[in-house]
Amino acid sequence: NAGVTQTPKFRVLKTGQSMTLLCAQDMNHEYMYWYRQDPGMGLRLIHYSVGEGTTAKGEVPDGYNVSRLKKQNFLLGLESAAPSQTSVYFCASSYYPGLEINYEQYFGPGTRLTVT
Amino acid sequence: AQKITQTQPGMFVQEKEAVTLDCTYDTSDPSYGLFWYKQPSSGEMIFLIYQGSYDQQNATEGRYSLNFQKARKSANLVISASQLGDSAMYFCAMREGSGGSNYKLTFGKGTLLTVNP
Numbered sequence: 027n028a029g030v031t032q033t034p035k036f037r038v039l040k041t042g043q044s045m046t047l048l049c050a051q052d053m054n055h056e057y058m059y060w061y062r063q064d065p066g067m068g069l070r071l072i073h074y075s076v077g078e079g080t081t082a083k084g085e086v087p088d089g090y091n092v093s094r095l096k097k098q099n100f101l102l103g104l105e106s107a108a109p110s111q112t113s114v115y116f117c118a119s120s121y122y123p124g125l126e127i128n129y130e131q132y133f134g135p136g137t138r139l140t141v142t
Numbered sequence: 143a144q145k146i147t148q149t150q151p152g153m154f155v156q157e158k159e160a161v162t163l164d165c166t167y168d169t170s171d172p173s174y175g176l177f178w179y180k181q182p183s184s185g186e187m188i189f190l191i192y193q194g195s196y197d198q199q200n201a202t203e204g205r206y207s208l209n210f211q212k213a214r215k216s217a218n219l220v221i222s223a224s225q226l227g228d229s230a231m232y233f234c235a236m237r238e239g240s241g242g243s244n245y246k247l248t249f250g251k252g253t254l255l256t257v258n259p
Binding site: 059068076114116130133 | 185186187189233235248249250252
């Protein structure tokens with residue numbers, strides 16, 4: 027049981043280049059999330075998905091696109107990378123959070139992205 | 143207004159002593175949940191403890207306990223008998239609402255805890 031995995035772990039891009047970050051989970055979770063972590067800012071939600079084929083915007087969605095073609099995978103795309111997108115990106119997943127049930131989010135190990 | 147406030151950017155504690163990390167939250171929703179995550183220098187996010195807004199008792203998980211004061215809107219993490227391995231960044235987070243809308247977590251900016259030998 028690998029939990030939540032992210033590919034790649036590190037990446038350096040030049041401004042204007044594109045890339046896709048892959049998140050995979052093997053826990054049959056319905057919900058998946060992409061966060062970015064910047065120094066002094068905590069984690070901020072970029073996009074999320076409540077099920078296969080559905081995505082929605084989070085707190086800081088600009089410059090990113092996502093897709094969830096399969097339940098176990100959630101892809102984060104940067105079409106034209108900018109230095110402001112230099113960050114650590116975390117993927118997370120969880121079960122459907124019912125009323126007053128604690129379904130914590132399980133996090134992947136993170137991807138460190140540098141845009142020069 | 144910030145939904146989650148962690149006022150201590152950094153904290154120091156001696157090994158084997160207890161330490162309290164502060165967290166205050168802001169919500170008008172009667173149904174919410176509060177989480178604490180630990181992020182060691184290796185970078186992964188580790189879930190520590192959860193407190194639901196309707197829980198009557200403070201949550202405890204081993205050496206971790208959550209001092210939940212609902213009227214003050216505070217959810218402080220207490221770590222007893224600190225260990226060197228507790229040195230890490232600690233994040234408080236909140237999930238608001240119930241049913242299908244309560245899946246989004248809002249994080250605080252974190253507190254960096256250093257345990258001294």
